[in-house]
Amino acid sequence: xxxxxxxxxxxxxxxxxxxxxxxxxxxxxxxxxxxxxxxxxxxxxxxxxxxxxxxxxxxxxxxxxxxxxxxxxxxxxxxxxxxxxxxxxxxxxxxxxxxxxxxxxxxxxxxxxxxxxxxxxxxxxxxxxxxxxxxxxxxxxxxxxxxxxxxxxxxxxxxxxxxxxxxxxxxxxxxxxxxxxxxxxxxxxxxxxxxxxxxxxxxxxxxxxxxxxxxxxxxxxxxxxxxxxxxxxxxxxxxxxxxxxxxxxxxxxxxxxxxxxxxxxxxxxxxxxxxxxxxxxxxxxxxxxxxxxxxxxxxxxxxxxxxxxxxxxxxxxxxxxxxxxxxxxxxxxxxxxxxxxxx
Amino acid sequence: xxxxxxxxxxxxxxxxxxxxxxxxxxxxxxxxxxxxxxxxxxxxxxxxxxxxxxxxxxxxxxxxxxxxxxxxxxxxxxxxxxxxxxxxxxxxxxxxxxxxxxxxxxxxxxxxxxxxxxxxxxxxxxxxxxxxxxxxxxxxxxxxxxxxxxxxxxxxxxxxxxxxxxxxxxxxxxxxxxxxxxxxxxxxxxxxxxxxxxxxxxxxxxxxxxxxxxxxxxxxxxxxxxxxxxxxxxxxxxxxxxxxxxxxxxxxxxxxxxxxxxxxxxxxxxxxxxxxxxxxxxxxxxxxxxxxxxxxxxxxxxxxxxxxxxxxxxxxxxxxxxxxxxxxxxxxxxxxxxxxxxxxxxxxxxxxxxxxxxxxxxxxxxxxxxxxxxxxxxxxxxxxxxxxxxxxxxxxxxxxxxxxxxxxxxxxxxxxxxxxxxxxxxxxxxxxxxxxxxxxxxxxxxxxxxxxxxxxxxxxxxxxxxxxxxxxxxxxxxxxxxxxxxxxxxxxxxxxxxxxxxxxxxxxxxxxxx
Numbered sequence: 001x002x003x004x005x006x007x008x009x010x011x012x013x014x015x016x017x018x019x020x021x022x023x024x025x026x027x028x029x030x031x032x033x034x035x036x037x038x039x040x041x042x043x044x045x046x047x048x049x050x051x052x053x054x055x056x057x058x059x060x061x062x063x064x065x066x067x068x069x070x071x072x073x074x075x076x077x078x079x080x081x082x083x084x085x086x087x088x089x090x091x092x093x094x095x096x097x098x099x100x101x102x103x104x105x106x107x108x109x110x111x112x113x114x115x116x117x118x119x120x121x122x123x124x125x126x127x128x129x130x131x132x133x134x135x136x137x138x139x140x141x142x143x144x145x146x147x148x149x150x151x152x153x154x155x156x157x158x159x160x161x162x163x164x165x166x167x168x169x170x171x172x173x174x175x176x177x178x179x180x181x182x183x184x185x186x187x188x189x190x191x192x193x194x195x196x197x198x199x200x201x202x203x204x205x206x207x208x209x210x211x212x213x214x215x216x217x218x219x220x221x222x223x224x225x226x227x228x229x230x231x232x233x234x235x236x237x238x239x240x241x242x243x244x245x246x247x248x249x250x251x252x253x254x255x256x257x258x259x260x261x262x263x264x265x266x267x268x269x270x271x272x273x274x275x276x277x278x279x280x281x282x283x284x285x286x287x288x289x290x291x292x293x294x295x296x297x298x299x300x301x302x303x304x305x306x307x308x309x310x311x312x313x314x315x316x317x318x319x320x321x322x323x324x325x326x327x328x329x330x331x332x333x334x335x336x337x338x339x340x341x342x343x
Numbered sequence: 344x345x346x347x348x349x350x351x352x353x354x355x356x357x358x359x360x361x362x363x364x365x366x367x368x369x370x371x372x373x374x375x376x377x378x379x380x381x382x383x384x385x386x387x388x389x390x391x392x393x394x395x396x397x398x399x400x401x402x403x404x405x406x407x408x409x410x411x412x413x414x415x416x417x418x419x420x421x422x423x424x425x426x427x428x429x430x431x432x433x434x435x436x437x438x439x440x441x442x443x444x445x446x447x448x449x450x451x452x453x454x455x456x457x458x459x460x461x462x463x464x465x466x467x468x469x470x471x472x473x474x475x476x477x478x479x480x481x482x483x484x485x486x487x488x489x490x491x492x493x494x495x496x497x498x499x500x501x502x503x504x505x506x507x508x509x510x511x512x513x514x515x516x517x518x519x520x521x522x523x524x525x526x527x528x529x530x531x532x533x534x535x536x537x538x539x540x541x542x543x544x545x546x547x548x549x550x551x552x553x554x555x556x557x558x559x560x561x562x563x564x565x566x567x568x569x570x571x572x573x574x575x576x577x578x579x580x581x582x583x584x585x586x587x588x589x590x591x592x593x594x595x596x597x598x599x600x601x602x603x604x605x606x607x608x609x610x611x612x613x614x615x616x617x618x619x620x621x622x623x624x625x626x627x628x629x630x631x632x633x634x635x636x637x638x639x640x641x642x643x644x645x646x647x648x649x650x651x652x653x654x655x656x657x658x659x660x661x662x663x664x665x666x667x668x669x670x671x672x673x674x675x676x677x678x679x680x681x682x683x684x685x686x687x688x689x690x691x692x693x694x695x696x697x698x699x700x701x702x703x704x705x706x707x708x709x710x711x712x713x714x715x716x717x718x719x720x721x722x723x724x725x726x727x728x729x730x731x732x733x734x735x736x737x738x739x740x741x742x743x744x745x746x747x748x749x750x751x752x753x754x755x756x757x758x759x760x761x762x763x764x765x766x767x768x769x770x771x772x773x774x775x776x777x778x779x780x781x782x783x784x785x786x787x788x789x790x791x792x793x794x795x796x797x798x799x800x801x802x803x804x805x806x807x808x809x810x811x812x813x814x815x816x817x818x819x820x821x822x823x824x825x826x827x828x829x830x831x832x833x834x835x836x837x838x839x840x841x842x843x844x845x846x847x848x849x850x851x852x853x854x855x856x857x
Contacts, residue, residue, distance in 0.1 A: 002848045003855035009843075011854045017681060018841035063732075090787055117730045124733030126783065131733075188788070209853060276853060 012281030014272060023286065027165065027247025028268050035244050036266035039084045039137060045266075049243040051236045052259040054080070055140040066119050069138075070112050073097075078141035081118060083127040085134045087267070089183055091127030093118055094141065094155075105154040105182045142262065145255040147228050151175050153217040155182035156254050159195065159227060159261075161234065162270055162282065163249045165297045166241035167308045168234050169285040171195040172277040173227065177207070178217045186273045191215060193222055194278030198313035200230025204279040231305070233261040238301040238308075240266060247297075285312055357839055361832045368828030381822050382630070384815070390465040391423070391629045392560055394602070395657035397458050398612060400620035402451035407432075407616035409446040409457060412556070412605035420602055421464045428458040440474075441607045455617065460657065463602065474606060476551035476576040482543040488532060491525040492540075496548055506550045506577040510584055513541065514573075518587025538571045538586055542608075551576035553608030555583060560600040562628040563661040569604055569611060569624070625658040630818050665698065667820045670830045672697050672807040677837045679803050684844030687800040688780050695770045696800070697807035702768035705808060709801070711751070711766040712774075716797070718747050719778035720785070727782065741775040 008015075014023075035041050046053040057079055058072045073079065076097070083091040095102040095110065102110045119136040121127070128134040144156045151157055155176030162170045172192050176182045179189035186192045191212060194203040202225035205212050214221050227233065237251040240263065250270025256262050275281055288311060297304075375381050398411060413436065416422055425444075427434045432446040446457050484492055499512040516526055517537070533540045538554050545552040556569040573584045583603065605611050614620040655663065672694035679685045687693055700708035722743050726736055748771065752764050777800075785793045810816055819826050 001852045003852045005843050005848060007855060008848065008851055011851075013843075013847075013851050013854060015841070015843040015847050016684065017844060021839065021841050113730075120730075120732065126733055206853070209850075211853070276851065279854075281854075 008281075009283075012283035012285075013275055014282040014286065016272060018283075019272060023164070023248040024269055028249075029245070032245050033268055036246065036249075036268045037085050037087070039082060039086075039265055040135065042263070042266050045240070045243045046263045049236070049239045051239060052256070052262045054142055054262060054264070057138040057140060059084075059138070060119050060123065060136040063120060063123055066116050066123070069116055069119055072138060073115075076140075080139045080141060081115065081122070082137045082139060083122040083134050084137050085125075085128035085132065086122075089185055091118075091122055094182075096141075142254050143257040145228055145257050148225075148255060150218050150220040151215055151222070151225055153177050153182070153215070155180075155184055158184050158264060159233065159253045159255070160270065160274060161237040161251045161253065162274060163237050163241050163251055164286055164289045165247045165292060166238055166299075166301070167289050167292075167297075167304050168197055168237055169289060169308065169312060170274050170278055170280070170282055171197055171234075172274045173202075173225065175215060177215070186271075186277075191222070192273060192277030193225060194274070194280070195227060195230075196314040197234070198309040200227035200233075201314075202226070203314050204277065206276050209276060228255060229260050234305045234308075235301045236261050236263065238304050241297075242301065354839065357835060361835050364828045364832035364835070368825040368832065371825030371828065372823045373825075375823055375825065383819075383823075389630070392420075392463045392465065392602070392626055393460065393629065393657050393660070394463060394558065394560075394624060394626045395458060395460045396622055396624050397456060397658075398446075398614075398620065398622050399454070399456050400614050400617035402453060402455050402617045404450055404452045405616045407446070407448050407451045407455070407614070409615075409617070409620075410613040411444045411446075411459060411622065412609060412611045413442040413444050413459070414461060414463070414558075414602055414604045415442050415606060417603050417606070419465065419467070421466045422461055423464050424462040426460050428460070432457065441609055443609075451616070458656070474574075474581055476579070476581070477553050477608065479546045479549060479551055480543070482546060488529065491528050492544055492547070495525050495529070496544055500548060506575055507582055509548060509550065510545065510552075510573065510575045513544065514584060514587055517541070538573065541573060541586070545575065551581075555603055555608065556605040556611050557583070557601040558604050558624055558626070560602055560626055560628075562626070563664050565625045565658050565661050567624040567626070569622075570601070572601075572603075574606065574608075625661055627657050627661045627664060629821070664817070664821050665701075667827065668811045668817065669694060669698075670827060670834075671810050671816060671820060674830050674834060675807040675810050676803055677834055679799075679806065681837050681840060682844060684846035685799040685803060686796050687803050688777055688784070688796040689773070689800070692773055692777055693800050693803035694807055695773050696804040697811055699769045700804065700808040701812055703765035705805070707765055708768075708808075709805075711769065712801070714751060715744060715747050715766070715769065715774060716778055716781070719744055719774070720782055722747075723778050723782045724785075727786070737775060737779050740778055741772060744771050744775050744778065 035045060040059065043053050043056065057076060060066055060069065060072075078094075078096040080095070081093045086092065093110075093115070094105055095115070096105075097103075098109070102112070102115060104110065122134050122136040125131040125133050142156050144152075148157050151173075152175045157173055157175045159171060159173050161168050172194050174184035174186060175191040175193065176184045177189055177191060181188065184190050189208055191205055191207045193205040195201070196203050202222050205222040207216060212222065233253055233255070237253060240251050241247070241249060244266060246266070246268055248268070248270070250267035252264040252267065253261050254264055272282075299307075372383075376383050394414075396411065398409060400409070413425065414420070414422060425436060427444060427446070429446050431451070432448045435445045435447075437443045437445055444459050483489065495513070495516060499509055499516060503509040503512045516522065517530070519526070522530065529540065530537065542552045542554055552573060552575045555572050555574045557572050558567065558569055571586055573586060574581050575584060612620055612622050673691060676687070676691060676693060680687065680690075696708075696712060699712075702708075703711060719740060723736075723740055726739055726743075731739065748766050748769065751766050755766075756764060781793050781797060784796060
């Protein structure tokens with residue numbers, strides 16, 4: 001089952017080679033990589049841009065500090081251990097305290113010794129890019145927005161926004177499932193939901209490359225999904241460009257019940273699966289951004305987001321809005337019906 | 344849908360470099376083809392072996408005379424050209440029935456190294472001249488060996504019809520896995536001198552025999568030793584037999600390619616005025632259109648355009664023969680990763696594995712690789728429970744891999760599979776990293792990803808092996824330096840390819856149904 005290359009091109013699909021040459025190596029200066037490859041630095045960036053990120057409980061920087069882990073976790077109910085230089089969710093342990101031990105989201109329980117081993121693996125660079133020595137971060141748990149609770153199984157759903165030269169171009173939400181073991185990784189079986197840039201509504205959903213209508217574990221209809229505080233989230237994602245300087249960026253955000261959108265990590269080499277989740281190619285959108293002047297990239301984040309929303313609003317949603325006086329149509333969707341005015 | 348426009352990137356310098364590389368490469372190839380008449384195609388050629396003998400010894404300030412046997416024309420081989428390299432030494436080639444090279448010097452001190460090099464043409468012309476049979480010497484042995492010799496001889500004699508079958512019977516008895524008492528006794532007593540014992544035994548049976556020394560020819564071999572063999576006469580004709588228990592026999596792919604270095608039972612090397620002498624051989628195979636061309640052109644003209652590795656010593660040439668193949672393997676990796684989209688574990692690990700396959704042959708290599716990696720993964724999964732630091736754990740894996748390789752070598756040798764010994768050709772540090780990476784992959788992404796990446800690596804390695812082991816590609820890379828420019832140009836072109844990968848056509852196939 002293959003698709004012909006010219007048909008793929010007519011859908012505007014971005015391939016790995018073109019992404020590497022025309023976007024990553026063109027817009028992402030190598031010297032900026034440490035900013036996103038190290039979560040500690042990313043946290044500082046987020047603070048500069050006034051973007052919330054999970055609170056740091058502590059960091060373990062050397063092997064002899066590993067024994068302090070027990071003290072550090074004193075009185076904390078839930079936390080996550082992460083490698084500062086990890087990528088793709090590797091090496092992240094999310095744990096809750098229970099009768100003196102620790103329990104993972106899937107119910108597996110771990111002892112303190114297991115956590116200490118995990119921390120020393122992180123320090124040795126097991127999860128870091130290129131195996132370089134690393135730092136283990138202990139972060140507060142995210143209390144994700146209850147509006148999204150039905151859409152995820154044993155894990156925090158996160159929102160990936162591709163930001164090109166400061167303009168959000170495509171977004172998707174990743175919902176963990178039973179088969180993805182609570183992880184929001186698409187190739188492990190998480191559901192990818194394409195999100196309309198204009199409204200934050202679900203457009204299309206896939207699991208392992210196959211379209212789905214309902215969450216496989218919770219049974220919730222995915223087309224009802226609408227990301228709360230979408231406008232804030234998009235503007236924060238767009239601001240990540242201003243502070244990081246990376247012209248082709250994947251921002252991974254979550255929605256916290258208390259603090260609103262939070263930045264989890266930045267990715268200088270965002271993957272291509274977002275196109276499958278959206279059912280649309282990235283290329284036409286990216287080429288629109290390619291044509292912008294440098295002055296356009298220096299506009300305030302709110303203006304950039306507004307232009308993106310006008311340009312990249314889903315045609316299908318607009319068609320619905322235009323075609324009929326839908327009684328249950330969102331006011332924000334109605335306001336989108338004339339994109340040219342907004343741009 | 345907006346029209347997909349071309350991206351405007353500074354591509355001009357790249358195209359110029361690619362064009363220049365292609366022009367230079369093709370020019371060098373054609374120049375070599377037209378001017379030096381090196382054939383482009385493999386097969387329309389004659390095979391020439393360049394064999395280099397290097398004699399080493401320690402001198403102590405006295406006159407030195409080194410006499411070394413030289414190979415003569417023989418069935419299957421014609422000696423084309425000989426040369427020696429030996430600063431300060433006088434060198435004479437003594438012709439005749441027993442050709443030898445003789446180096447002499449009035450005084451030499453310290454470590455000495457002398458070289459002899461021969462170009463040997465593989466030819467089908469039989470040598471008509473028969474070697475005269477040596478005289479039969481009477482030998483006697485002390486008891487109990489005389490009795491053992493007599494009993495072995497009489498039994499072999501009884502089950503044979505002529506001289507040759509007598510030799511075969513004797514060799515069969517000595518080569519037996521489970522020899523009888525007499526043979527056992529003789530084997531223990533004579534040990535290293537067993538070949539001479541065989542000659543003496545044959546003499547006692549009134550059969551003319553002598554020891555000869557052969558060099559197994561295998562492309563790109565270095566530091567080889569001679570193999571002792573037995574020449575036996577029957578009337579005026581004679582035949583050469585291999586002795587049992589010579590290990591090299593099994594490692595030679597083509598048993599026919601045995602060059603007889605010394606044919607008369609004389610010592611191969613005779614050093615006067617030196618001690619700790621030794622001789623070793625390097626060899627390399629070449630395909631040339633006619634010998635006259637290379638003899639006149641390649642070695643005498645050292646102009647720039649004749650920049651060829653043929654001007655290097657044979658030992659370095661043999662090394663380069665492999666080195667020049669590596670770009671081909673790397674090109675295969677480039678194609679598979681960029682154009683096809685195959686995922687491998689470690690970018691160029693498959694090339695190293697493919698190089699090991701060239702040494703081991705494909706099936707042995709594949710079986711060996713799978714055995715080592717599978718066993719390594721099992722042991723690594725236990726190591727991960729011991730809570731070790733990363734560097735120590737990988738070191739432990741390296742040691743484990745070496746242990747696995749040793750165990751498999753010994754086991755396979757015990758059960759009689761000498762093929763198993765070739766497992767030592769694998770790059771062990773690379774294997775250890777492969778095991779470590781696959782093990783982490785297993786824990787994090789599951790078995791599926793291990794199979795995908797492991798399979799991708801093996802597939803890449805096998806394709807790279809086929810390319811690097813292809814006689815025509817070997818011929819091109821070794822004889823045409825221009826190929827390297829063309830490969831570099833291809834790699835640069837692949838590096839700027841922005842189209843879809845073959846596997847992306849499947850990955851995004853869902854867009855076809857919309």
